[in-house]
Amino acid sequence: MTSLLQTEKRHLWHPFTPMQAWCEEGHEPLMLVSGHGCYLKDQHGREYLDGNSSIWTNIHGHGHPTINAAIRAQLDQVAHTSFLGFTHEPAIQLGKQLVDLLPGSDLSRVFYSDNGSTAIECAIRMALQYWKQNGHPSRDTILAFDRAYHGDTLGAASVGGIPIFKGSGNDFGYRVQRVPTLEALDDLTRDEIKRLSAVIIEPLIQGSAGMRLWPKGMLKALSDWCRQHDIFLILDEVMTGFGRTGKMFACQHEDVIPDFLCLAKGLTGGYLPLAATLTTERVFEGFLGPGRAFYYGHSYTANQLGCAAALGSLQVFREERVLEHLPEKVAHFTHLLTTLRDLPSVMDIRQCGMIAGIEIGPYAPERLMGVKTCLAARQHGLLTRPVVDTLVLMPPLAATHVELTTMVQALRMAISEVAAPTSS
Structure with missing residues (x-):
């Protein structure tokens, strides 16, 4: 695996990724090797919930038998x-x-x-x-x-x-x-x-x-x-x-x-x-x-x-009558997101159906607080990416109530660990 990641750093170029930090010797890229339902597994066997639907694409989960x-x-x-x-x-x-x-x-x-x-x-x-x-x-x-x-x-x-x-x-x-x-x-x-x-x-x-x-x-x-x-x-x-x-x-x-x-x-x-x-x-x-x-x-x-x-x-x-089940799921998602509003660093929460943006700050852009918070969320089993300091949470529509709850809890812990309100 070490040799494979060395080859990765030697030859590949990733979109929207600062490659100098990516290629540093101490950085171990996250390699996703398998997926099932709303979960993805990395090279070490750790599982994560796919909190941004694999860059806003996945709908019914990974490995769906019908597809x-x-x-x-x-x-x-x-x-x-x-x-x-x-x-x-x-x-x-x-x-x-x-x-x-x-x-x-x-x-x-x-x-x-x-x-x-x-x-x-x-x-x-x-x-x-x-x-x-x-x-x-x-x-x-x-x-x-x-x-x-x-x-x-x-x-x-x-x-x-x-x-x-x-x-x-x-x-x-x-x-x-x-x-x-x-x-x-x-x-x-x-x-x-x-x-x-x-x-x-x-x-x-x-x-x-x-x-x-x-x-x-x-x-x-x-x-x-x-x-x-x-x-x-x-x-x-x-x-x-x-x-x-x-x-x-x-x-x-x-x-x-x-x-x-x-x-x-x-x-x-x-x-x-x-x-x-x-x-x-x-x-x-x-x-x-x-x-x-x-x-x-x-x-x-x-x-x-x-x-x-x-x-x-x-x-x-x-x-699976996906659209018919969405109103109840969206309501549960809304309730979960509301629980984040008591965090001092959460400035705003914007939601449209199963799409959410949780804005934290205010922070100077160079501090990369959105990136740091999403990296911290990995330690709690959640994968997602920010838009600057807006944390995007866009789960697959297949996510269960329990999985949605776990995603929001992981984000809450990450925000609490990394983000503190500041004007600098």
């Missing part, structure tokens, strides 16, 4: 074939099931890609190309919100509102009009509005902004504004989709149907990379005609194993 069986059955057929000029049954079945999750809506077309960033890229490119080739080439601007996060590819990052995620520079990508709030739309000039192709938003809650909640009713009001001005609405449900907020999709809380719905992360239950961008017949028909096509795609678009995993995950939703 495992779906992948194995597909593996006996074929693992992957091109989707460029070909099709296959798992993609067809999944597309129909995704559309059926929003009965009566105008969302009728499904475009597959690989991850959340590419789902966003698809929606933005579709919106811009639609207007350009349908008589409105001046509609070349995307309206986005401050502190938004929509992914790390160049285009997705350009509509994001958190500078640190944009790399070495911020002047790249799409033409963006950025606003802080819904009310700021009133300050847009007529000419600015006429240039808008689409508005993009994370519905109900901004994830990488520190689990920042939008005011109730904001999404519905934004949708109405878009309809009034005939501007496409893109909803980034990469994090919020598939039950995280208590409904299958966050937009259903306010009866909003967008022009583009971007899905990834939980789409396969947290098993394999797969994304989908759902859109309308209006958009689809805008790409019909001689020589017209949507010139975007990936080698692994609609990968059969990914589609099989997603079909397995949706089967679990149906057979």
